[in-house]
Amino acid sequence: MIATVPVVQTRDLVKRYETGGETVVALDHIDFSVAAGEFVSIVGPSGSGKTTLLNMLGLLDGPTEGEIRLEGEDVTDLSSRERTAARKRTIGFVFQHFFLLPTLTAVENVEVPRLFDDDPETTARAERLLERVGLGDRLRHKPSELSGGQKQRVAIARSLINEPRLLLADEPTGNLDRETGKQILEEFARIKREDDVAIVAVTHDPLVNEYTDRTVELVDGVTS
């Protein structure tokens, strides 16, 4: 096996917040990495810093100290514009509350990240992705006409439209019943296998850990 560069890697990552004159250490020297084709879950009590870590990995927020590398490239000090571009190029997001645009159809929602790219192939690709997550018969439905599981599948298809190397999921099963949650996790497992994508999921749900390759536990900003 060839030694590959991790898709995302942090070194000595520290995040401190100032709240009301007090300094809160959300992340305390975190070393974390995920390889392509690996499904990692981050678990821990609320306030443990797991969402903060996910935001760092997703380049939505910058660290106070330390370093983040995305596919080997140092992205710690990128400008807001460069980070946005890097997100678009490399990272897909799936959220607990799905966050679909209620005015757009399933296909249009999947197209959203590429709406401004003027690429005639986008629609066909969006339709293929929806077929792949089992929504081939719901292409023109609005989110209000879909069930929770179906919405999350649309969100997964959306996260894949830019062919990301890293998929970040924040409580992806949090709003779903157990059976639907299983189906979604199977979807993740399949994507990991077929697309060789690195997946990081932040979760409370012990069910998630049945599908992951590795579980990282965060307590008070420290991995254990």
Added chain:
Amino acid sequence: MFEWFDRRFPTQLVARRNLSRTKVRSALACLGIVIGVIAIASLGMFGAALRTQATQNLGEIGNQVVISPDRSEGVESLTGRDVRTIERAADGQTVLPVKSNVSTITVGRQQSRVQLYGMERPAQTYAARVGTIPDPLRSGALVGSSLAEDLDIGVGSTIEVDGNTYRVRAVLEEGDAFNPVSPDSAVILPERAIPESGYDNVIVVAETGEAANATAQAVRDSLNDREPRVTVFELSSITDQISQFFTVLNQFLIGIGSISLLVAGVSILNVMLMSTVERREEIGVMRAVGYQKRQILKIMLAEAILLGVVGGIAGALISLGAGMIIHQVLLDNALLAFRPEVLVYLPVALGFGVATSAISGLYPAWKAANERPVEALRN
């Protein structure tokens, strides 16, 4: 039907869908712009109609200059030399010296004291309603319209003035209200019929208003050089004043109209701010999946502008109807609303409407674009 358009301009697709999400609210914000645009456009068109009405009443007198002796300086009449000086100053424009007198005329058995003008070439400045004006006028008389009516004079009638009889050659058109040499109640005779030696007025008929202006200035320069000798009356100065008045009136009316547009702008600002708050998470997601701030700004701004364009076009169409009604009422001709100087208020008002919307959308759009996605997505 929008599919091609949506593909080309995804911003407006998202904007349109977002506006349709809160239909009533969007429609009300739009209505504000409609009212504002109608206010500006129809008040502007109203001003233009008033101006037209006023200038119609004044007639086309802007190209005449009337020179009179300055009686306050003791000058009672203009001499032949004055006339020659004026002719030189007028530089090729038509110069008509006028003698005047008041005398009794006899028509049949009726007698009346009337204003007499003696002119060599009245055809240069007056038009005949009935009959023709000989150019030059060597014999016969011309009668003003109201005098002709009062004394029942027609072409071919004979009138007697100071013991001489004249055949009426023409009845004149009504003159301009402001003209100091107004023919309406006067009789115009050949110059030699008036015994006085000097002239009471000299009319200069210029090609254009500007030429009239230049002539007036040149006459002042040459005749009033050493001491004031003549008063120079430019009819164009009156039309200028009237025109200035209507320009100010129009600006005032449009100013009033703008207030309603300002109110519309505030309502768009409000609607857009509500929308950014409600859609905070969506905007956060868009930022997360790789939308640059600039693109969010574009989408939000497109929503505001779309409200302005839709409202503005509706307002402009309604204003066109209003303009036709205004022109029908004031000028008895609805089609006069289609003159370019009237129609120009439609794009102006539309432009104001769209600009107001864009400016009102700017702050909410900026706010939405600069929201940190981490904050927006916090559960």
